[in-house]
Amino acid sequence: QSVLTQTPSASGTPGQRVTISCSGSYSNVGSYTVSWYQQLPGTAPKLLIYTNNQRPSGVSDRFSGSKSGTSASLAISGLQPEDEADYYCAAWDDSLNGVLFGGGTKLTVL
Amino acid sequence: QVHLVESGGGLVTPGGSLRLSCAASGFTFSDYYMSWIRQAPGKGLEWISYISSSGSYTNYADSVKGRFTTSRDNAKNSLYLQMDSLRAEDTAVYYCARDRTGGYCNGDCSSGFWGQGTLVRVSS
Numbered sequence: 001q002s003v004l005t006q007t008p009s010a011s012g013t014p015g016q017r018v019t020i021s022c023s024g025s026y027s028n029v030g031s032y033t034v035s036w037y038q039q040l041p042g043t044a045p046k047l048l049i050y051t052n053n054q055r056p057s058g059v060s061d062r063f064s065g066s067k068s069g070t071s072a073s074l075a076i077s078g079l080q081p082e083d084e085a086d087y088y089c090a091a092w093d094d095s096l097n098g099v100l101f102g103g104g105t106k107l108t109v110l
Numbered sequence: 111q112v113h114l115v116e117s118g119g120g121l122v123t124p125g126g127s128l129r130l131s132c133a134a135s136g137f138t139f140s141d142y143y144m145s146w147i148r149q150a151p152g153k154g155l156e157w158i159s160y161i162s163s164s165g166s167y168t169n170y171a172d173s174v175k176g177r178f179t180t181s182r183d184n185a186k187n188s189l190y191l192q193m194d195s196l197r198a199e200d201t202a203v204y205y206c207a208r209d210r211t212g213g214y215c216n217g218d219c220s221s222g223f224w225g226q227g228t229l230v231r232v233s234s
Contacts, residue, residue, distance in 0.1 A: 032217040033217065033219075033220075035219070039155075043226075046224070047220055047222050047223075050210055050220040051218055056210075056222065088154065088155050090155075092218075092219045098157045098160060099145070101157060103154045
């Protein structure tokens, strides 16, 4: 069974740059694009990054995405208290024949 | 603006059934693939189903295959999830989501818009 692996937690202080990683395999990240979602406490997820590194309209340019091989990363620069949320990566998966989500990373702003 | 509103959640006993609905507005519903994604309490996101824009094609995660059925009524701008033989592990918030772009995503897949979710609790 395919998995996208994310570190469960990350933290940073205001103004810092934080990176969240997502590790997959050839059947998902290695072959398809990665998207990232932000879920603020008690709310629905929101698309943050699509097609590896594209931001939807309205998303701050403090958020950036990248992909290399079977891994992807989300970087948040100039960390702000309102960035405290859960972050999920996702990619199409051949085995699932659907979208596979990572386990999520809980970001704490200290 | 795009608006998705789920309804139909609630408490159901194991083995029971429930039908969720998702009312869509603010876009041409018949142009977009739609998905159902769920989140168990305190857990991560799990994709469970998608349906093509015409409704002619559906696919399901193994965890729900054979028990859940996704359908849509493009005339009513509505998406449905029929859930049968419910189990305790199906307890979750269920979200409907619209693909970012119209048509088949062809590996460049992302959900651009989400509803607020509806809670399904399976318990005796």
